[in-house]
Amino acid sequence: MVNFVVCDDSKEILNSVNNIIDEEMMKNKISYNKHLYQEYDTDFIKLMKSKLPGRIYILDIETPKNSGIDIARKIREHDVESIIIFLTTHDHLGYIVLKSDFLFLSFINKYDNYKENLRKSIRRALKLLGTKPVVRFEDRGAIYTIPINDILYITRDNIERKIVITTDYSKYSVNKTLCDMLEMLGDTFKQSHRSCIVNTNRILAVDTVKKKIIFDNGMEIDLLSTKYKNEVIAK
Amino acid sequence: MMLLINSIIISIAGFVVSAKIFGKTIEWRCKKYQLIILIFIFTIQLSYIITPHFLRVLFNYVVFFVLNLVYYNKKIFEVMLNSFFVFIITFISEVITGMITIYVFNIDISQLLNSYEDQFFTNVFIAIIMVSFTHLLKSLKFFKFLAEVVEMIKFHEVIPLLIIIIFSYAASFYYFYFQIIGLTTLALSTVMIFVICILIMILLKEKNINVRLKKEYETLIYNLNEYEKILEKYRMTNHENLNNFIIIKGMIEDNRKEVIKYIDEIIKLKKHDDNELLFKTKKLPTGGLQGLIYQKMLIMKEKGVVFNLQISKNVEIDKIMKIDFETKKDLCLIVGVFIDNAIEAVINLEKKIVGIYVYMDDEDENFCFSISNNFSGFIDLEKIDNIGYSSKGTGRGYGLSLVKKIVNNNGLITINREIIGDMFKQTIKIKIN
Numbered sequence: 149m150v151n152f153v154v155c156d157d158s159k160e161i162l163n164s165v166n167n168i169i170d171e172e173m174m175k176n177k178i179s180y181n182k183h184l185y186q187e188y189d190t191d192f193i194k195l196m197k198s199k200l201p202g203r204i205y206i207l208d209i210e211t212p213k214n215s216g217i218d219i220a221r222k223i224r225e226h227d228v229e230s231i232i233i234f235l236t237t238h239d240h241l242g243y244i245v246l247k248s249d250f251l252f253l254s255f256i257n258k259y260d261n262y263k264e265n266l267r268k269s270i271r272r273a274l275k276l277l278g279t280k281p282v283v284r285f286e287d288r289g290a291i292y293t294i295p296i297n298d299i300l301y302i303t304r305d306n307i308e309r310k311i312v313i314t315t316d317y318s319k320y321s322v323n324k325t326l327c328d329m330l331e332m333l334g335d336t337f338k339q340s341h342r343s344c345i346v347n348t349n350r351i352l353a354v355d356t357v358k359k360k361i362i363f364d365n366g367m368e369i370d371l372l373s374t375k376y377k378n379e380v381i382a383k
Numbered sequence: 384m385m386l387l388i389n390s391i392i393i394s395i396a397g398f399v400v401s402a403k404i405f406g407k408t409i410e411w412r413c414k415k416y417q418l419i420i421l422i423f424i425f426t427i428q429l430s431y432i433i434t435p436h437f438l439r440v441l442f443n444y445v446v447f448f449v450l451n452l453v454y455y456n457k458k459i460f461e462v463m464l465n466s467f468f469v470f471i472i473t474f475i476s477e478v479i480t481g482m483i484t485i486y487v488f489n490i491d492i493s494q495l496l497n498s499y500e501d502q503f504f505t506n507v508f509i510a511i512i513m514v515s516f517t518h519l520l521k522s523l524k525f526f527k528f529l530a531e532v533v534e535m536i537k538f539h540e541v542i543p544l545l546i547i548i549i550f551s552y553a554a555s556f557y558y559f560y561f562q563i564i565g566l567t568t569l570a571l572s573t574v575m576i577f578v579i580c581i582l583i584m585i586l587l588k589e590k591n592i593n594v595r596l597k598k599e600y601e602t603l604i605y606n607l608n609e610y611e612k613i614l615e616k617y618r619m620t621n622h623e624n625l626n627n628f629i630i631i632k633g634m635i636e637d638n639r640k641e642v643i644k645y646i647d648e649i650i651k652l653k654k655h656d657d658n659e660l661l662f663k664t665k666k667l668p669t670g671g672l673q674g675l676i677y678q679k680m681l682i683m684k685e686k687g688v689v690f691n692l693q694i695s696k697n698v699e700i701d702k703i704m705k706i707d708f709e710t711k712k713d714l715c716l717i718v719g720v721f722i723d724n725a726i727e728a729v730i731n732l733e734k735k736i737v738g739i740y741v742y743m744d745d746e747d748e749n750f751c752f753s754i755s756n757n758f759s760g761f762i763d764l765e766k767i768d769n770i771g772y773s774s775k776g777t778g779r780g781y782g783l784s785l786v787k788k789i790v791n792n793n794g795l796i797t798i799n800r801e802i803i804g805d806m807f808k809q810t811i812k813i814k815i816n
Contacts, residue, residue, distance in 0.1 A: 213696070214696060215693075215695055215696050217695070218695045218742060221740075222745070240691075243691070244689055244691075244736060245689065245690065245691035245736045245738035245755070246691060246693065246738065248736060248738075248755075248757060248804065248805070248806045249738050249740070249755050249803060249806055249808065250803075251803060287764070288765055289799070289800065290764045290799075290800040290801065290802065291799075291801045291802070292801075292802045293801065293802065293803045294802070294804060295804050298805075310763075315804075315805070317757075317758075317759050317804075317805040318758060318759050318761065318762060319761045319762070320761075320762055320764075320802060321762070321763035321764075321765070322764075323765070
């Protein structure tokens with residue numbers, strides 16, 4: 149079940165979004181519900197705090213009383229898996245910052261081919277729903293929210309007694325164990341060595357002779373042991 | 384008798400040095416002061432009877448510290464550190480005197496110990512060096528600097544070091560001293576002085592950077608208060624200019640299309656470049672913060688950083704203006720450090736993005752100021768507050784340790800850290816009563 153939560157102070161836009169959702173969902177055999185609001189009122193907040201599954205938010209960035217950015221912050225405080233699409237009235241370079249900060253799917257300009265862009269965004273959102281997009285955990289007061297697919301591998305640092313999460317863009321050192329991470333990340337992650345787990349979705353090739361794992365971004369590691377290689381290859 | 388005279392000389396010298404370090408005048412006529420000196424003279428005598436050799440220095444240090452604490456009524460840690468410096472000065476003076484005695488006057492240590500007259504002259508000499516050395520340090524403004532450093536140091540960081548130094552010195556010095564091994568005692572004392580000097584230099588170097596950084600930001604905040612006034616005038620002038628351009632445009636005849644086009648470009652540019660920055664920052668409270676953010680946004684613009692200042696509708700300036708001056712100053716300082724770090728973190732990256740988001744939290748109890756930036760490379764949040772820890776190379780990483788100290792001293796401020804994909808976000812929360 150997909151739940152669309154739409155909020156826009158303009159009735160015309162609200163109706164238009166409503167129709168676009170219907171049109172797109174007709175093409176799929178997925179049951180869906182729509183929750184339409186003209187303001188970020190108490191009913192909206194109540195729904196936001198509920199445990200409704202499969203949420204896709206389509207939100208107006210500015211309503212007379214509230215800001216969609218504030219609402220997005222509140223949504224993300226207790227839900228990192230729902231998908232957020234923003235409707236705006238003008239292109240703004242700074243939105244790129246907010247998109248990264250609050251993990252939004254897209255910003256759609258209401259005056260620039262918005263119907264087509266919204267259709268594309270809904271299609272992307274439906275693909276993403278059902279998959280576990282991000283992992284969130286706390287470590288010594290700091291909160292980590294990492295898109296799972298960005299993680300390449302995780303190694304154990306025996307000297308610091310920590311683990312190091314390697315992503316496309318950086319490495320984080322955290323006080324967790326490899327077992328903790330395996331539990332959090334799910335089936336796509338497999339152990340390749342006693343001190344390493346890898347994201348099998350990101351593996352491009354496995355060289356069993358040289359005991360190397362090559363990832364789709366060109367990165368390589370040599371943490372492949374005989375004991376675990378079959379599990380990695382099988383995936 | 385000679386022991387008593389020697390104790391009097393050293394006690395008086397000790398309290399003179401102590402008064403100099405505290406920046407106080409010596410009140411010889413004050414009964415309390417006289418009593419404290421007498422107690423110290425008595426305890427020095429007592430220490431020769433009740434304490435073993437190696438504990439004597441520690442015992443005297445504790446008594447000296449307690450007496451100073453009673454008399455000056457200052458913070459425990461401040462008194463403890465100042466007393467420690469009196470002992471260091473005494474120690475240095477003793478070594479200098481020892482060297483002169485042995486090498487200039489050719490007097491053997493054993494001979495010195497057996498002759499009370501020699502001991503008297505030696506102690507007078509030690510006292511003179513102590514007072515002269517203190518005068519020299521005072522003229523170099525060393526103690527003023529020390530007072531600033533003391534403010535920055537945390538009690539538990541230094542106390543084990545002090546105890547180890549005093550105890551190990553006392554133990555080893557007295558061991559060799561009473562074994563009458565003059566040269567070994569001298570060598571040991573010299574090594575100890577070196578060790579202490581190096582330790583102090585390391586300690587002061589780190590703290591000095593923090594003190595300097597704090598001063599820099601405080602000066603900046605002071606200047607920004609003035610800057611905000613200029614900014615307000617600039618806003619008004621800019622607004623007037625914009626209106627004037629629109630009026631002039633209306634007056635120009637239709638056939639002067641090039642002129643109209645040119646004016647349109649100016650209006651568009653003005654609206655895009657100035658108005659957005661100027662009017663967004665206007666929603667922030669004055670008192671340094673507004674000017675600071677405007678200045679940092681101009682820097683980001685110049686450096687090609689994509690930035691976004693988002694101020695929530697729930698931010699009530701009146702409520703924020705009620706925050707006390709010290710907390711506002713601390714907030715400015717932290718925001719300054721965080722934005723500087725954010726700019727530095729993105730400056731060499733292909734994608735350069737910095738976000739500033741100001742809001743009140745759900746219960747409207749906290750004024751929140753969040754600064755985020757993208758990053759690349761290795762990050763260990765556990766070590767990020769440590770002095771000198773930086774992903775940007777050596778000689779860096781002092782800003783966040785300064786922030787840590789400010790947060791520890793201000794109960795109203797808390798810092799939350801978050802990593803969201805390739806974004807590093809720090810949120811400053813200020814409790815509003």
